[in-house]
Amino acid sequence: MxxxxxxxxxxxxxxxxxxxxxxxxxxxxxxxxxxxxxxxxxxxxxxxxxxxxxxxxxxxxxxxxDKHGLLVAAFDRYAEGAIARLKERLAVDLPPREALREALLHYTQVASKLSGRHGCLITNAAIEMLPADEALRPHIETTLRRIASHLVAAVVRGQQAGEFNAELDEQSVGNFLLCMVQGLRVLGKVNVSRNELVSIVDMTMRALV
Structure with a gap:
């Protein structure tokens, strides 16, 4: 080295x-x-x-x-990549409902792989470092809000296309989808099968209709 x-x-x-x-x-x-x-x-x-x-x-x-400074820098790099990839997956040339489902299915694929047993650095950092780490907190909170905002935008596109319930509250649906996505990563760590994770995504899609 x-x-x-x-x-x-x-x-x-x-x-x-x-x-x-x-x-x-x-x-x-x-x-x-x-x-x-x-x-x-x-x-x-x-x-x-x-x-x-x-x-x-x-x-x-x-x-x-120090080590913590390196953690913050590494977290920001990871978060930027994760958000960029989510944005790219949601922007595919598919009907809004299909685009959102495919983006969510990506998390089931990642979580069910052996490497997914480590979870997600965003989720792991939130679980390990919060609530005590006030320096890292804003980085985690901003990242989660940005993820939720992209998911909300996907739902809004589906509402405009008549594919999702037009009465869904944006903040509530954003928090709901964020919890689901992060939950998939946690469940993947405990060896839940991909079929079980896919069923969670399909239940989520039904809840949006």
Whole structure:
């Protein structure tokens, strides 16, 4: 594993302070996110993060502040990717009801795979770190609100097309779908079969009609 040297310290000469980072920030946060996802925050050591990312401790601390700072950066990267993928799945060229169902079925597929036994970093972080972690809290809450907003928008499109109940309250349906999606990820961790998860999605779709 290549080890990345520390970034220049604030007291370094101007030429050194202006030197660009010698590692890919996106790559490092992606690798760290996978470590946190597999092991959990508290069980993850600085040493394991250094070994996985190739960073020296000095580089990790100078860039992220500490292990928690790296968690926040890794969480944000993971969340942005998760939201972008959900948005893309909901935007497919299908009738609104089918597009939403296919997007929800994706979660059943992910949760039923062996890798899904680790759950979702968003869900895991909320369960492990809240309510005590006030620094991470706004990142988690914002992410969940954004996920819910995309799900609500999909339902609104279905309402406009006459496929969903026009009287559904947006906030309520957003919270309902968010709970269902996160619940699928939790159930996947306890080895619930995909058929059982699919039945939950189909029940959800019936509730929207």
């Amino acid at each position: 290549r080890r990345y040297p520390p970034a220049a310290s604030p007291s370094a000469p101007p030429s050194e302070r202006g030197r660009p980072r010698e590692f890919d920030l996106d790559e490092v946060t992606g690798i760290a996110g996978k470590v946190f996802w597999e092991q959990g925050y508290h069980a993850t050591s600085i040493e394991s993060l250094c070994q996985s990312t190739g960073l020296f401790r000095a580089s990790l601390y100078s860039t992220f502040g």
